[in-house]
Amino acid sequence: MHELSLAGGILSAVEAAAAADPFVRVSRLRLEAGKLAGVEVHALRFALEALAPGTLLAGAQIDIEEPHGQAWCLDCAATVPLVERGAPCPTCGGFWLQPTGGTELRILDLQVEDH
Amino acid sequence: MCVVCGCGTGHSHEQHPNNESTTDSDVRVDATGDLHYGAGEARVSVPGLSQARTIRIEQDVLGENDRHAARNRENFIAHGVLALNLVSSPGSGKTTLLCATLLALRERRAGLPIAVIEGDQQTRNDAERIRATGVPAIQINTGKGCHLDARMITEAYARLPLHDALHAAGHEHHHPKAPLLSNHHHHAAHDHHAQGAGEPAGILFIENVGNLVCPALWDLGEAGKVAILSVTEGEDKPLKYPDMFAAAKLMILNKIDLLPHLDFDVQRCLDYAHQVNPQLQIIQLSARDGTGLDAWLDWLLAGAPESDRKAARIAALEAELAALKAPAKEA
Numbered sequence: 001m002h003e004l005s006l007a008g009g010i011l012s013a014v015e016a017a018a019a020a021d022p023f024v025r026v027s028r029l030r031l032e033a034g035k036l037a038g039v040e041v042h043a044l045r046f047a048l049e050a051l052a053p054g055t056l057l058a059g060a061q062i063d064i065e066e067p068h069g070q071a072w073c074l075d076c077a078a079t080v081p082l083v084e085r086g087a088p089c090p091t092c093g094g095f096w097l098q099p100t101g102g103t104e105l106r107i108l109d110l111q112v113e114d115h
Numbered sequence: 116m117c118v119v120c121g122c123g124t125g126h127s128h129e130q131h132p133n134n135e136s137t138t139d140s141d142v143r144v145d146a147t148g149d150l151h152y153g154a155g156e157a158r159v160s161v162p163g164l165s166q167a168r169t170i171r172i173e174q175d176v177l178g179e180n181d182r183h184a185a186r187n188r189e190n191f192i193a194h195g196v197l198a199l200n201l202v203s204s205p206g207s208g209k210t211t212l213l214c215a216t217l218l219a220l221r222e223r224r225a226g227l228p229i230a231v232i233e234g235d236q237q238t239r240n241d242a243e244r245i246r247a248t249g250v251p252a253i254q255i256n257t258g259k260g261c262h263l264d265a266r267m268i269t270e271a272y273a274r275l276p277l278h279d280a281l282h283a284a285g286h287e288h289h290h291p292k293a294p295l296l297s298n299h300h301h302h303a304a305h306d307h308h309a310q311g312a313g314e315p316a317g318i319l320f321i322e323n324v325g326n327l328v329c330p331a332l333w334d335l336g337e338a339g340k341v342a343i344l345s346v347t348e349g350e351d352k353p354l355k356y357p358d359m360f361a362a363a364k365l366m367i368l369n370k371i372d373l374l375p376h377l378d379f380d381v382q383r384c385l386d387y388a389h390q391v392n393p394q395l396q397i398i399q400l401s402a403r404d405g406t407g408l409d410a411w412l413d414w415l416l417a418g419a420p421e422s423d424r425k426a427a428r429i430a431a432l433e434a435e436l437a438a439l440k441a442p443a444k445e446a
Contacts, residue, residue, distance in 0.1 A: 002261055002262055002328065002332060002333075005260070005261075005262070005264075006176050006177075009176050009179060012179070013176070013178075013179075017170055017172060021170060023168075023170075027167055031176075038328075038331055038358035074393075074425075074428065074429070074432070084357070085358060085361050085391050086353070086354050086357040086390050095389065095390045095393055096393050097393070099361075106173065106174060106175050107172045107176060108171070108173060109170060109172055109173070110169065110170045110172060111167050111168070112167065112168060112169070112170055114168070
């Protein structure tokens with residue numbers, strides 16, 4: 001449900017970019033939503049597509065990169081992959097993990113058309 | 116002349132058919148044999164003449180909210196206000212817990228300024244329950260929204276009498292460097308507190324919309340999120356909603372007076388909670404019979420201190436390491 005708010009935030013950022021550097025349409029929007037960012041990518045895509053008609057995002061291709069989760073394992077003193085929150089360290093099986101990657105939720109870039 | 120393809124007609128480039136042949140990466144040939152340079156991706160076009168170009172943004176989607184949250188946090192810290200964001204599923208007993216907490220705080224610290232922000236989709240019922248305890252409360256109805264955001268807190272906080280109450284209680288503070296809320300003017304010189312150490316000058320409870328998913332992402336400027344889980348909900352909720360329990364500083368296991376009637380496995384629940392957040396502090400409580408309320412109040416009046424579980428764990432590991440090194444030295 002919060003993906004709709006996030007999509008609204010993305011649209012606002014796109015509109016702010018257009019105010020600073022005018023363009024008429026976005027042909028491709030590239031986002032990054034890490035596996036540990038707390039975002040359901042399908043819902044985010046759906047929300048963006050629902051919001052897009054009549055905006056700068058109308059008809060835009062939406063690419064969402066999903067960086068894998070990473071965490072620092074206190075017991076192994078090493079960076080380990082983390083598939084989801086609550087999953088154990090793949091090396092030691094422990095849970096003393098501090099996520100260090102895959103928590104990003106960012107707009108990377110826009111490919112825009114000027115006319 | 117068209118700056119995209121150089122042809123003389125005022126055609127639209129959206130009309131170019133998709134089944135054109137391609138000679139190399141920079142040129143596209145359409146059905147009539149015309150060549151189209153730079154009609155495609157920005158990376159293959161001539162700078163300044165491109166139809167498509169790329170704007171790098173590299174911006175956090177929640178950046179705007181986070182900026183508001185940072186201003187709220189700065190304001191709370193400057194005034195010594197302990198702001199807590201209470202999150203849970205609907206029906207966990209959040210409002211009942213809050214009412215019991217307010218009454219108990221009144222008894223322990225009669226002069227301590229307290230205020231409540233109540234978030235719900237609809238109705239003023241919860242704010243009215245809080246006001247019945249004599250504590251000022253403001254209701255935020257989010258309509259279709261599933262969470263509170265930092266801007267709502269800025270607005271609501273400005274309408275609460277907490278700030279005036281702090282000054283009436285003799286609170287003195289310094290002006291923070293950056294300007295805060297537009298409607299927040301101090302005319303008197305005063306000394307601000309530093310938060311985190313010791314008893315807060317005031318407490319702001321923010322009861323978020325009953326939802327264990329969405330509020331996890333929205334920072335409101337709070338000192339910490341308090342996740343409330345009741346024993347009627349199932350012990351695996353921390354695993355089912357890991358983002359929220361990972362974001363929380365404290366978990367309150369509520370309604371423990373009902374445990375004799377349930378199959379709820381407390382230890383398993385605590386293990387699951389620590390699985391998603393090894394730093395999470397946990398208080399077991401019953402808002403109805405008052406069990407655990409003192410521990411919760413102690414935590415509040417200590418200014419929501421950080422967990423020392425990690426420090427304890429590090430100490431244990433260091434001891435283990437020292438034990439392993441000792442025979443190596445002898446060898």
